[in-house]
Amino acid sequence: MCSGVSNFGDLRMDAAGSFIHDRLVKIGPRCISVRILSGHRAGEVWIGRLLRNERVTVEGVVS
Numbered sequence: 001m002c003s004g005v006s007n008f009g010d011l012r013m014d015a016a017g018s019f020i021h022d023r024l025v026k027i028g029p030r031c032i033s034v035r036i037l038s039g040h041r042a043g044e045v046w047i048g049r050l051l052r053n054e055r056v057t058v059e060g061v062v063s
Contacts, residue, residue, distance in 0.1 A: 008060055016050040017061070019043065 008014050023037050034051075038044035050056060 007063075008056065010055075013050060013053065013056065016046050020047055020050070 008017060020037070023039060023043075027037060034047050035044055038047050
């Protein structure tokens with residue numbers, strides 16, 4: 001399911017970043033809410049943990 005577009009240097013963070021990317025591509029610009037973007041509660045928790053991680057930077061997310 002995940003396209004492998006993230007490169008945070010950690011497999012779990014890369015998977016979460018790829019999940020976010022895939023959902024953004026699928027849903028498009030009409031949704032920027034984490035709740036709707038995630039698709040389910042587990043995805044919401046996963047995205048929240050990634051975004052709160054101190055090793056995740058704006059530059060890393062954008063790249």
